[in-house]
Amino acid sequence: MNKKFVLGIYDDEDVLLTAIENVRAAGTKIYEVFSPYPVHGIDDVLGIKRSRLPIAAFFFGLFGTSFALWMQIWMLGFDWPMIIGGKPHIALPSFIPVTFELTVLCAAHGMVITFFIVTKLKPSMKVPVFDKRSTDDKFVMAIEVKDGETDLAALNNLLRTNGAIEVNQKEVLK
Amino acid sequence: MQHVSPIREPLVTGGKTYHDITEDVCRQVEAKPNMRWAIALAVALVGFAIFCYSVYRTLWYGIGEWGLNKTVGWAWDITNFVWWVGIGHAGTLISAILLLFRQKWRTSINRAAEAMTIFAVICAAMFPVLHMGRPWMALWVLPLPNTYGSLWVNFNSPLLWDVFAISTYFSVSLVFWYIGLIPDFATIRDRATGPIARRAYAFLSFGWTGSAKAWSRYETVSLILAGLATPLVLSVHTIVSFDFATSVIPGWHTTIFPPYFVAGAIFSGFAMVLTLMIITRKVFKLEDYITLEHIESMNKVIILTGSIVGVAYITEFFIAWYSQVEYEQYAFINRATGPYWWAYWSMMTCNVITPQLFWFRSIRRSLTATFIITIFVNIGMWFERFVIIVTSLHRDYLPSSWAMFSPTSIDIGVYVGTIGLFFTLFLLFAKFFPVINMAEVKAILKSSSEVKPHHQHHSNTMHGTAKDSNSNTSHSNE
Numbered sequence: 001m002n003k004k005f006v007l008g009i010y011d012d013e014d015v016l017l018t019a020i021e022n023v024r025a026a027g028t029k030i031y032e033v034f035s036p037y038p039v040h041g042i043d044d045v046l047g048i049k050r051s052r053l054p055i056a057a058f059f060f061g062l063f064g065t066s067f068a069l070w071m072q073i074w075m076l077g078f079d080w081p082m083i084i085g086g087k088p089h090i091a092l093p094s095f096i097p098v099t100f101e102l103t104v105l106c107a108a109h110g111m112v113i114t115f116f117i118v119t120k121l122k123p124s125m126k127v128p129v130f131d132k133r134s135t136d137d138k139f140v141m142a143i144e145v146k147d148g149e150t151d152l153a154a155l156n157n158l159l160r161t162n163g164a165i166e167v168n169q170k171e172v173l174k
Numbered sequence: 175m176q177h178v179s180p181i182r183e184p185l186v187t188g189g190k191t192y193h194d195i196t197e198d199v200c201r202q203v204e205a206k207p208n209m210r211w212a213i214a215l216a217v218a219l220v221g222f223a224i225f226c227y228s229v230y231r232t233l234w235y236g237i238g239e240w241g242l243n244k245t246v247g248w249a250w251d252i253t254n255f256v257w258w259v260g261i262g263h264a265g266t267l268i269s270a271i272l273l274l275f276r277q278k279w280r281t282s283i284n285r286a287a288e289a290m291t292i293f294a295v296i297c298a299a300m301f302p303v304l305h306m307g308r309p310w311m312a313l314w315v316l317p318l319p320n321t322y323g324s325l326w327v328n329f330n331s332p333l334l335w336d337v338f339a340i341s342t343y344f345s346v347s348l349v350f351w352y353i354g355l356i357p358d359f360a361t362i363r364d365r366a367t368g369p370i371a372r373r374a375y376a377f378l379s380f381g382w383t384g385s386a387k388a389w390s391r392y393e394t395v396s397l398i399l400a401g402l403a404t405p406l407v408l409s410v411h412t413i414v415s416f417d418f419a420t421s422v423i424p425g426w427h428t429t430i431f432p433p434y435f436v437a438g439a440i441f442s443g444f445a446m447v448l449t450l451m452i453i454t455r456k457v458f459k460l461e462d463y464i465t466l467e468h469i470e471s472m473n474k475v476i477i478l479t480g481s482i483v484g485v486a487y488i489t490e491f492f493i494a495w496y497s498q499v500e501y502e503q504y505a506f507i508n509r510a511t512g513p514y515w516w517a518y519w520s521m522m523t524c525n526v527i528t529p530q531l532f533w534f535r536s537i538r539r540s541l542t543a544t545f546i547i548t549i550f551v552n553i554g555m556w557f558e559r560f561v562i563i564v565t566s567l568h569r570d571y572l573p574s575s576w577a578m579f580s581p582t583s584i585d586i587g588v589y590v591g592t593i594g595l596f597f598t599l600f601l602l603f604a605k606f607f608p609v610i611n612m613a614e615v616k617a618i619l620k621s622s623s624e625v626k627p628h629h630q631h632h633s634n635t636m637h638g639t640a641k642d643s644n645s646n647t648s649h650s651n652e
Contacts, residue, residue, distance in 0.1 A: 035386065
């Protein structure tokens with residue numbers, strides 16, 4: 001099924017932020033906003049919740065710590081105990097560096113893989129942007145058009161009075 | 175609300191707009207390679223060829239091709255390893271620690287500095303792997319099950335900690351760098367005209383669209399990665415210094431080593447970043463993005479870390495005398511007055527005296543002076559590693575085993591070769607990847623550029639002027 005969108009094009013981040021506030025206040029649902037760089041304050045006006053990725057990173061890190069400790073204690077303490085430099089078999093101070101490194105390794109890679117999965121980022125040949133200028137210097141506000149429900153003229157007017165330099169329509173094949 | 179002082183120098187000069195940034199950074203990615211780049215690559219490839227030949231000799235005839243002997247069992251290779259790893263540290267410092275400190279000036283240099291980190295770690299890793307003699311056995315450093323028991327690796331050994339530290343550091347730096355590259359690859363993809371370029375950059379950009387949700391997560395991921403990379407980078411050179419500090423060799427067995435090595439690493443790394451940046455900004459005409467303000471900020475880091483290193487040298491001498499340990503005292507007297515006195519005094523001159531010139535503002539802001547001093551620092555830091563390693567080993571407890579070390583042509587070939595490898599990788603990066611993080615520079619443009627982008631015609635159609643006039647600063651990034 002094809003989806004239709006109305007795209008409001010902006011060229012200033014502050015105008016965009018006010019426009020988002022006003023468009024949402026007018027009761028219009030914003031499908032997505034695209035920008036060439038992270039616009040600060042956009043999360044609040046769009047109502048995007050704080051990402052839970054730090055929590056994921058914490059648990060991946062915790063896994064790394066436990067795995068590293070288990071691995072070293074089991075290998076040198078139980079599987080093949082050896083006396084090295086007169087130290088006890090389970091010489092915990094010696095295990096700190098590897099434990100730390102594996103904690104960082106698991107936390108970083110675990111979080112990044114989660115980020116790729118939840119944001120649906122993967123290598124592909126498709127060019128999925130709505131308006132190619134949104135990766136250069138324009139900010140694009142996309143609003144989904146529902147046949148029979150959306151008043152295009154009113155929407156156009158709303159976007160333009162809020163500073164859009166262009167209002168375009170776009171159909172996306174699903 | 176964020177206050178930007180009016181006396182603060184702009185970080186982006188020339189009154190650039192968002193589109194100008196895209197144009198300026200993408201220009202050399204999209205243009206045909208120019209002559210200067212091709213000549214530079216040819217020179218780097220000669221270095222790479224020397225590397226290949228020296229590695230072939232090392233592997234075919236064995237470690238005997240190197241100048242090591244029974245007394246000096248670690249010399250040229252480990253010197254180069256520590257030197258390269260140290261250089262890498264500046265990239266992570268710029269991208270991670272300066273991000274946590276909210277230093278906006280990092281945005282235009284972090285991309286190239288991180289690339290330098292990755293290439294420097296690749297060069298560093300060559301040395302311990304080659305010193306194994308049989309690099310195809312390198313997987314034995316990992317705790318893998320085997321048919322000898324399983325006989326596990328020794329987790330009490332700093333050399334094993336190094337394996338974990340360097341591989342974690344490399345892979346986390348690579349991921350951090352790549353995450354930053356994704357939005358910029360998307361920019362290049364959306365501008366690309368040729369079918370190969372479009373497909374290649376589409377593949378590399380992972381289907382990035384720049385949606386608000388994705389940016390929100392991107393920023394979270396960058397912040398957490400910076401938080402993870404900061405202790406990581408400090409741990410890496412700490413663990414490298416443990417290779418020496420946990421042994422009982424006079425001159426190595428000191429508790430000062432971890433902070434001393436980390437400061438030295440940042441010192442040499444910033445010198446290398448400056449060397450590369452002064453060339454890059456000139457060749458790719460990026461003077462409006464890498465300004466004298468950036469050069470001066472980096473020079474300030476050099477003078478700080480250089481002074482820490484200087485204090486550490488003096489502290490080592492004092493502690494050797496104060497400890498009343500005869501061997502320790504001899505190790506230091508021998509460094510300064512023994513057969514390797516020239517290496518010691520080269521180190522002192524290059525590392526302690528030359529960076530002090532940066533106290534003068536005119537020298538801090540002079541490109542020529544900075545370039546020359548950074549070369550001195552790079553040489554000085556190489557000698558520091560050489561002095562620590564070779565002078566401590568060559569005269570140990572037993573005078574009957576005293577010996578001298580001199581490198582063979584293969585030793586020199588591997589070292590010069592890694593410089594060729596480094597520049598080959600860096601030049602390829604500079605041609606095909608955006609050398610400046612476009613998205614992050616655009617994000618600081620409004621607050622840190624000479625001229626604020628004007629959109630007067632919009633503010634007229636909008637409501638109240640009060641909100642508009644202060645939103646210029648209130649929404650400014652970082």
